[in-house]
Amino acid sequence: MKQDIIKQAPIGIFDSGYGGLTILSDIRRVLPQYDYIYLGDNARAPYGTRSFEIVYRFTLEAVQYLFDQGCQLVILACNTASAKALRSIQQKDLPHIDPNRRVLGVIRPTVEALSSITQNGEIGLLGTPGTINSGSYTAEVAKLYPQYNVYGQPCPMWVPLIENNETNNEGAHYFVKKYTDALMSQNENIDTVILGCTHYPLLYPLIRQHLPSQVKLLSQGALVADSLKDYLERHPEMEQRCSQGGSCTYLTTESETKFTEAATRFLNDTITARQIELG
């Protein structure tokens, strides 16, 4: 009997820049056996202040590029892209491109985790202007936990600080205090704060320092990694199409030297990147 040969490929991980590396680290910790291709669109970051149409177009170009490399499954390790492009790509583009491939985001797994963390359902959300203004978190929380309240605070200066390695100086302290104070002034009873941007874990120590100590601060990496593990267990047809060599290839749209230096710092590991062009 003729057996279909299953084509296997790495899992694609996409972000506008370095932020998705925080998700990649946790995914590789939980699922070290798979191969990965990380793509950072650093030349066009930040996405957080860009319009819906632009974020959608850039994200689709990146997904298409990863599909062209053979990826069967792509994770948008970026809240802005998940908020502004994921639904359109899933509903409008995938059916034409290839209905068997999948693109998943980071918002749903984050929201799902809330019920085991919050005591009073008063949820703070720190994110890019794009993520906050899209209302995606509020809509997702309303679906799962209609009794919760979400207070969103845009933090437009944080991604530029992180992309430029300016995370531990007076300027960083100033802007972290500015946005955390603005968030807590919306409701002093907020008991759980979501870091709703994959870049923000790189500012975690400062954010922790400026938030009241009783507030729980939620990073997404572990949540997304556990959710991907669960997804692959529930979808053996996709799991079989993910190659298992434990490797990771790093691609960037900016200079590879710059990416290599920064990623090595963020990951605490020496990596080499290759420059590619999108669009």
Ligand code: DGL
């Ligand atoms: N890391 C991204 C996010 O999670 C995007 C940041 C940006 O490019 O503005 O939203």
